[in-house]
Amino acid sequence: MNATALIDAAKDGILTGSVYALMATGLTLIFGVMDIINVAQGILVILGAYLSYALSVHLGIDLFLGLLITIPSLFVVGVVIERAFIGRLKGPEKTAMSILVTYAVSLLIEGALNIIFTVNDVQLHASYVNKSFLIGGIHFSFIYVAGFVMAVILLSALYFMLYRTRFGVSVRASLADQTSAALVGIDVRRVSTICFGIGVAVTAAGGMVYGATNAFNASTSYDLISRLLTIIVLGGMGSLGGAMIAGVSMVFIGDMVGVLWSPVWSTMAYFVVLIIVLLLRPQGLFGKPIARVA
Amino acid sequence: MVERAFVSFKGVVAGYGGGDVLKSVEFDVPQGGLTCIVGPNGSGKSTLLKTVSGLVTPRLGEIWFKGHNLVGKSPREILKLGVVQVPQNHSLFREMSVNENVELGAFLIKDKKVIAERMDRVRTMFPIVAQRANDKAGSLSGGQQRLVEFARCLMLEPDLVVLDEPSMGLDPKTLRLVFETIKMMNNEGRTVLLVEQNARQALKMSDFGVVLENGRVRLSGSGQEVLNNPEIGALYLGGSTGGPAAH
Numbered sequence: 001m002n003a004t005a006l007i008d009a010a011k012d013g014i015l016t017g018s019v020y021a022l023m024a025t026g027l028t029l030i031f032g033v034m035d036i037i038n039v040a041q042g043i044l045v046i047l048g049a050y051l052s053y054a055l056s057v058h059l060g061i062d063l064f065l066g067l068l069i070t071i072p073s074l075f076v077v078g079v080v081i082e083r084a085f086i087g088r089l090k091g092p093e094k095t096a097m098s099i100l101v102t103y104a105v106s107l108l109i110e111g112a113l114n115i116i117f118t119v120n121d122v123q124l125h126a127s128y129v130n131k132s133f134l135i136g137g138i139h140f141s142f143i144y145v146a147g148f149v150m151a152v153i154l155l156s157a158l159y160f161m162l163y164r165t166r167f168g169v170s171v172r173a174s175l176a177d178q179t180s181a182a183l184v185g186i187d188v189r190r191v192s193t194i195c196f197g198i199g200v201a202v203t204a205a206g207g208m209v210y211g212a213t214n215a216f217n218a219s220t221s222y223d224l225i226s227r228l229l230t231i232i233v234l235g236g237m238g239s240l241g242g243a244m245i246a247g248v249s250m251v252f253i254g255d256m257v258g259v260l261w262s263p264v265w266s267t268m269a270y271f272v273v274l275i276i277v278l279l280l281r282p283q284g285l286f287g288k289p290i291a292r293v294a
Numbered sequence: 295m296v297e298r299a300f301v302s303f304k305g306v307v308a309g310y311g312g313g314d315v316l317k318s319v320e321f322d323v324p325q326g327g328l329t330c331i332v333g334p335n336g337s338g339k340s341t342l343l344k345t346v347s348g349l350v351t352p353r354l355g356e357i358w359f360k361g362h363n364l365v366g367k368s369p370r371e372i373l374k375l376g377v378v379q380v381p382q383n384h385s386l387f388r389e390m391s392v393n394e395n396v397e398l399g400a401f402l403i404k405d406k407k408v409i410a411e412r413m414d415r416v417r418t419m420f421p422i423v424a425q426r427a428n429d430k431a432g433s434l435s436g437g438q439q440r441l442v443e444f445a446r447c448l449m450l451e452p453d454l455v456v457l458d459e460p461s462m463g464l465d466p467k468t469l470r471l472v473f474e475t476i477k478m479m480n481n482e483g484r485t486v487l488l489v490e491q492n493a494r495q496a497l498k499m500s501d502f503g504v505v506l507e508n509g510r511v512r513l514s515g516s517g518q519e520v521l522n523n524p525e526i527g528a529l530y531l532g533g534s535t536g537g538p539a540a541h
Binding site: 091169170172173176177179180182183184185186187 | 369385386
């Protein structure tokens with residue numbers, strides 16, 4: 001073990017973790033505003049990856065340029081899912097029912113992807129995917145750095161939207177208390193639909209980076225959703241800042257344990273941290289300690 | 295000055311899925327008056343207010359306000375008609391500043407000049423809004439939060455103010471201030487519809503009183519009539535009529 005290996009692990013943790021943070025932010029935004037646990041988020045990431053793949057292979061569109069098409073497309077997919085299925089869920093069982101409904105949506109998308117793209121693994125390719133550059137004796141993979149920069153830009157845009165716009169005020173109010181938000185004239189239904197769209201749209205960016213750095217097929221979504229759910233549980237359900245910190249922590253902790261101890265324990269280490277945090281703070285790092293007013 | 299019916303409840307039946315809480319409620323709220331609804335727990339007082347603000351949609355019946363039937367309208371549409379509700383539980387957004395909370399009261403107003411003018415007005419009426427402008431709303435005491443909620447509800451300059459147990463959990467001194475503020479809003483010409491557990495004190499300052507029991511109107515009349523009704527006094531006002539407030 002040497003210092004370079006540790007620095008490499010920390011670097012990879014932060015760069016890769018930021019992309020997970022981006023995907024998890026979408027998931028926690030949806031839960032925070034709507035009390036919906038979207039277990040289809042994993043397959044939507046894969047859908048985003050496949051869209052990038054299709055644009056790249058069939059139309060020759062660059063992976064990053066393709067995001068100008070895939071992000072709005074997945075926003076529309078999110079809006080359609082919300083209007084067709086999620087918006088119909090009402091009452092005290094809404095959150096529990098949302099798991100079943102979004103799982104059904106997930107199965108539908110998975111089936112469609114299997115038919116269209118088969119079950120064989122694919123990976124996104126571009127001239128820069130395997131390129132790297134050297135700074136201060138440390139190798140930086142271009143795609144990871146680009147993914148990190150993109151995640152920072154998108155998360156910054158999300159924060160700007162939340163804290164500097166009128167729509168952001170209505171989202172934050174809906175996050176805090178839907179009834180009070182409705183009583184000041186916020187159209188909580190519309191806010192929910194747009195938030196679901198945004199929450200799904202970020203999967204396009206996450207999916208592209210994931211697909212460029214991993215071979216994937218539709219069933220890869222199961223691994224992804226389990227990671228994303230544990231990220232938002234650690235960060236605190238509904239906490240955007242918590243999702244970001246937990247996303248980076250998950251990869252960072254795994255990588256550090258892999259270097260310091262053994263890669264065998266990498267995944268388990270994160271879950272040990274998760275269990276310890278939940279024992280001390282059942283609401284997660286930044287979750288609210290009391291039940292939210294529905 | 296109290297005038298004709300401003301809000302009319304006509305055969306309102308409403309509930310939450312587990313049965314009807316309101317069972318054909320009928321009464322009028324006079325324009326410009328302060329109407330207080332009293333009754334035992336579970337009689338449907340809060341549910342009734344929720345039907346006015348659109349949080350609960352009645353299964354049957356009509357609620358008429360300024361020529362509009364409010365039944366089936368969203369809270370946003372009802373707000374646009376000039377009906378503002380301050381709910382029972384504290385409804386400020388705790389993580390937002392006092393200023394942000396009060397500004398949210400004018401969420402439906404696009405004109406920034408109008409918003410600024412109204413902010414100035416509520417700052418004058420409620421000094422706490424200026425004094426704690428940048429503090430998080432969650433850091434205020436219960437009474438202070440209630441006053442900021444009142445300030446927020448006045449940002450729309452509503453015709454009808456609906457208040458659900460505004461004195462809940464307040465100490466006697468703050469309670470007096472809250473009641474004075476309610477009277478001030480009413481004296482400005484706003485019709486006030488109030489649900490209050492502190493029934494004796496609320497009825498004393500009210501022009502009209504309505505007693506709800508098991509989802510139906512048991513009695514209605516002037517505040518003094520309801521207060522002096524021996525049966526109602528024995529059941530809901532602590533056993534005597536017209537005397538000092540029971541604690």
